Structures are given as structure tokens and as C-alpha cells.
Amino acid sequence: MSGVTILEVEGLRVATSTHPSLELVRGFDLQVREGETVGLVGESGSGKSLTLRAICGLLPDGVRRSSGSAHMIGPGGSTVDAPTQLGRGIAMVFQEPMISLNPTMRIGDLVTIGPRSQGLLTRARAHERAIELMHEVGIADPERRSRAWPHELSGGLRQRVMIAMALATEPRILLCDEPTTALDVSVQDQILRLLLGLKESRGLAMVLVTHDLAVVSQVCDQIVVMKQGHIVEQGETDRVLHDPTDEYTRRLIEAVS
């Protein structure tokens, strides 16, 4: 993990479109370095999911980024607006694989849908690439699985497919919105190990949104604690979890340990 910053978020604010004074995220700052995992933690209503979506430009209807910026920083120090980089350096992994995968497409086609739609892969090469990626995310018997439909797979397998889809776009950073919340604990263990493994093998940076403090303590280098749209505490995971400065953080830790 080098010290180079690849994602810079400054003063990000998210508000409802109809009432701009109703802010859901009130000033969010973050720097993510190459290969770093950041845990974004908070209870429901903290704004953590909206923050993630604002960074990559996937905000739902009725909500928009009202001010602030999010930039990806290129090798030469060049900056580019993060939302334009979705699928070209930023990839997102969602919580519910059941509804995030197109049920009318076979797994093999789904995995490479990103690069294929950008014209980066020929049909022939696409299938090969799909098998490679499925292998990388630990899907056994990828040749057979590539012909399966999403509904035929278990939750864990579907999440692996989602991660493979994300990797197909050769991202430098993965934005994960509660990727293991809907999974059984043993499958969560497998997926978290997979994500950490990818961090090491590909130098992939990650922002992981979760309500589970224990997950963050296992997987993340940096932690950001949010409450009602604000960041209440931010810093190196070990330091924050052992020696929190904020009362809210303290209470969250108490609830888990």
C-alpha cells in the first residue's frame, strides 16, 4: 500500500432536490490511498450509503449532491470528477445481490457486461475473461457456472459474481455498500477474505459501508464514523477503536464488545 492518494472527497453535501435546506450529508471529507480499505460506519439515517452513492454518481431520484467534490487522482496528479469514473476506475458492489443482478442474463454474460458495453472486449475474448474473473473470485467450476441464471445461485455465489463484475472494469477502487449484511455469517467470512485478498493481489483500494463495527475492525485500515449526516470521528482503525475521542463512537463500541 503506497502513500499515494487516489480518491479525494472534499466538503461533500447531499440534499433533497425539493428542499435543498434538508441536508442528508453535511460536509464529508475523505482521502483514500492506493490499496487502502476505509470503513464507513453508522446507524440507519447516518447518511453513509448516500455518501457512497454521491461519490460515484448513483444517487436516487429526489436527492442530489448540493455542494463539494469527489475526485479520482490519476498517475500524473491529474484529477477527474469521480462520478464520471464509474465503470472506468471506480466500481460499486451492492448489498442485495438478488435484486442487483439482471435475472434475464446468464452469469457468464453478466460478468463482462461492463467492458463489453464500453466496447473494450470482443465476444470471443469476453467469455475467456469471464472465466478468468470467476476463477479469481473463487467460483468453483466456472465453465459450468457461467451458463447458470442468477436465481440458481446462492447468496454467496451471487455476491462473488457481483465482485467479478466489478473487477471486470479494472477498478482502482471498490465502493461496497453493505456487501455482506444480507449474507450468512460463514459466507460473510468468505467474502470478506476474498475482498482482503483482492486488496493484496490487485492493490485495490476499498470504501466499505457497514453498520457492523466488528467487520470494520477486521478489515479496514481507516474508519469514518457517521451520525445524522456528519462525520463524528475519523482516523486509523486501531486507534479509533481502542481510544475513541467521541462519545457516540464510544457507545457504538460498547454495544459490540
Add this chain to the structure above:
Amino acid sequence: MSPLLSVQGVTVQYPVGKSGRLTAVDDVSLDLEAGRTLGLVGESGCGKSSLGRVIAGIRVPTAGQIVVDNCEMTPRRSKAEARAIQMVFQDPASALNPALSIGSMLEELVHVHGLALDRESARDRAVAVLESVELPTALLDRRPDALSGGQRQRVGIARALILQPRVIVADEAVAALDSLVKKSVIRLLADVRDRLGVAIIFISHDLDVVRQLCDEIAVMYLGRIVERRSSSDLFNSPRHPYSKALLEARPHFGERLDVASPPALAGDPPSQMELTTGCSFAPRCRFVKDECRSTDPVEESFGGSSTVRCHFPLSR
């Protein structure tokens, strides 16, 4: 002293397709004393929810019976029997009727079971039960959409309590709540158990939550109880390899994940429709031996109500 609740040989099967059958619960028996809490844990497909629903009378079992206070419950519970075992549901959003105020919902239950002679005493009972779950009585006139998730869950507990049950089945009752709210609802359930001597069956996928509330824990895998121990014994020295795997797999606060070591449990649970010879956990067991694949292990008791279903239970 005979147990308050006795689950005897309960099996739940669903027909699938033309000739297939899915076995959700496979010949499960357990006893529970008054004032005790039993946690029922396991992953998807282990049958804990189906078992919980059979106990609560919501689902009719394919075989087996539920006995409370030495009286066998009819599979489709009568009104009087319904009072004995009540359920608290997982999703605060759908567990309450959006068209009824909290007070109407509670008073209706009082009325239907003839627990009060007039509207005033019905109202008094509703007030009393809301107070017992630490909610302000002003909520009686509000509808569920005006309440927070934690408040709705407390109302769900109140609804279960107003019929003065002997047993409460809580099906993932805190799963949908924020961590800070979870603690207070768990504390409430413990309080209810201590004050009223209600036996609680607490279904959850979260071992750490179960540990906070339950005296004993039963671990389920593919429709069977593979281990039953006191909470502390299970956490300190699990005897079934699956229990051990679950304990290892859960995220441990403060410990970094070591990617070099293999996952606690690999693969996915097999289909509930294929009948396997031998132990159902054998395909994924780290300690599997030949005998495990050929013979089905029998449930063995040791010390009190502790049981384990394994050919080679782990020693301490």
C-alpha cells in the same frame, strides 16, 4: 419438575415440484423450563424459523407435537391455546397493521380473548402493557408509521405480552434494529423473562446477540439440532465442528482478519432436498472421517440438557 415447553419429534416438510420434498425441520425434540431462554441459532436453511413457527402455532408440522404445561397443543391452535405461546416478529415495518392505532390493536386482543369486561378495563390493560415495555402511553393513539423501528419492536413485544403467554418465540426480533437499539430491546426481553417467568425461544443468526440474552443455545444445521449447551460452555468449548466454525466465522471485534488462513467454513449449505447418507455436515466438516460419511450420528446427552450430534465431538 416437568418442563414448561416440550417440543416432541417435530418434522416440517414442504412438497416441491411433482415429487420432491424439502425437509426444513427433521425430527427435532427439545424441552424448556419456565423462566429460561433458549437461543436457536444457525444459518439460512437450518430450519430455525420453521421450528419457531411450529412452536408458535403459525405453521402446522408434518409430524410431532408441542406440549405446554403437560397439555398437548392442537396443531391449529384454538383461541385459548393461542394465549399460551406468542410470537414476536422480525420486521418492525410489517409486523404491525398500518391501519390500526396501537391502542386499537391491543384492545382488540383483550376483547377477543375476553380479558376485560368493558372498554375502560381493556384500555387499562393496554396502558399497563405499554408501560411494561417502557413506552409512553401517548403512543396508544398513534399509528405504526409514527413510531421508530425500536418503538415498533417494543409494541410487538407488548402485543405478545398482553395475552399473558407462558412462552414467547422471538424470530430475529432484533435483527432489523440499529446496534444501540438492539441492546435496549434485549435488555427488555431479559427483564420480561425475569419478571414474568416467561420462557423465551430466541431465534437469531447472530451468536453475539444470543449470548447476551440466552441461558442456553441450540445450534441447528439442515433441520436438526447439532449441539445444545449453556451459552458460556458453547462459547468456550464448542463440541460440534459446525458450532466451532460458526464461532470462528463471526467477525471478532478488534482482531484483524488473517487472509492467509482459510475461511472458517467453506462452500454453501447443501440442498435440503437431497437425502444424504451419514452426517449432514460431513461434506464441509474439517474433522470428517470415514464413519461420518456412512452413518448418521445420534444425539447424545451429557450433563444436564447438553446434547451433541456428532461421531467425534471436539474435546475441550
Add this chain to the structure above:
Amino acid sequence: MLATGLSIVGLVFLIGLLAPLLTSHDPLAQNVRDRLASPSGDHWLGTDLLGRDVFSRLLHGARIDVPLAVIATLVPAVIGVTLGIVSGFFGRRVDAVVMRLADVVQAFPVYIFLVALVFLLGPGARSFVVASACISWVGYARLVRAEVLSLKGRDFIVAAQAAGIGRRRVLGRHLLPNVMPQVYAYMASDAVLALVALASLSFLSLGVQPPEPEWGRMIADGVDRIRSEWWLSAVPGLAIVIVGIGFSLVAYGFERQAARR
């Protein structure tokens, strides 16, 4: 939205109710000598082919069209909602029978079926209501059945049954109130269709019979004079549109309410 719609419909209904007080002319009184008169101080909208006061006929028409549209909506609604609940809740054989019956009814094109029924039963208001009942219940039944099926599995229904509440009570106190908002929305839209169907049938001489001042009938009467005395058809037509808008606004208002749940 709901308030506006209800006001419009309510106002028209009130006008109809008070019609005898609002105009001195008898809607049925013919005066052939004074026929096709232009609007004047005495006859605010002139007279029709038989010398009857158009304004009076317009107001009295409200006493026919609005109540009939409402009744022709209520009757199938009651039938359809009942069948829908029973079908959705009890399922299996009852459901199969009701749904097949619905399929049969829906297989016929609405207007053809309507006209055929009215023809068989003899033209008139009563036949119209009966025919509507036979045809329109299907929409309600399907709507309610779908709602009930989706609500049946919801925890609060399961909880009510588990708490020992009998099935009939669960249906009436727990299911029904959650189904009704959508039903009200549907009813209001249906009322527009009923109004237009009634006007159309009367236009074809199969609905309300002359000399009753039904708006559709009035449009038909004025069709031949549309180039000269255009208001004879246009004004009752406009009345239908206004009431139709009123009902539509009511429907929209209910829909918003139902969506909020």
C-alpha cells in the same frame, strides 16, 4: 386534489338536487312553437327541438347522471370487493371458480356486452345498473385479490391469526382497511367510465329513455343541429367532462393516499 374533486362532484350533485328550485321551467314541458330558440333572458340556454328549456334540462340531468354513475359504481364495487377478498383469502377452489368467472366476463368486449345485456333486459336506468354490476365487478375482484394475496403473508396478518383472532374478524378488521384505499381510488376512476358508459348508452337510446333529460340523450338530440344550435350538444357534453374531471381528481387524491401507506 381530493378536496377539489369532491367539491366539484358535490357541487354538481347539489345543483341536481336543488334543480327544481334553481329554475322555473319544467324540463319536460314542450312548446313546439318556441323550439330551437337562441339563448335569451327567459331561456338561458335556449330551447331544444321540442321547445323544452335547455338550461332546466341541463340542471335536471344532474339528478340522473351523477347518482346513476355513483350507483353503477357502488354495486359492482361491493360485489367485486367481496368476491376478491374471499378469493384471495380462502384460495384454492373458491379462488379458481371466481377467477374463471372473471375470465369469462372479461373475454367479452365491454361495450358490446353492455349493449347486449341492456338490450336483453330492456333499456332504462335499472338495466344499466344491472348490466354494470355484471361486468364491472371483475376489476375490483382482481385488484382486491392481488392486494389480499400480498397482505396475507405480512407479519401483522399472521400475528393476528396467531393471537387467536378469528378469520372473519381478520378479514374485516385487518385486511379490509388496508385494501380499501386502493379500492376507493379505483371506484372514483370507475365512476368516470360509468358516467361515460351511461351517456353513450343513452346516446344510443338504450339507456335512460326520453323524455328524461339525461345528458347523453341530450347530446344525441342536438347532433343534427350541431352546425347552427351547437350548444344543444356541447353544453351537456361539457357537463359530462366537468363531472368526469371531478371524479378523476377524487381518484387521484385517493391514489396518493393509498401510495403513502
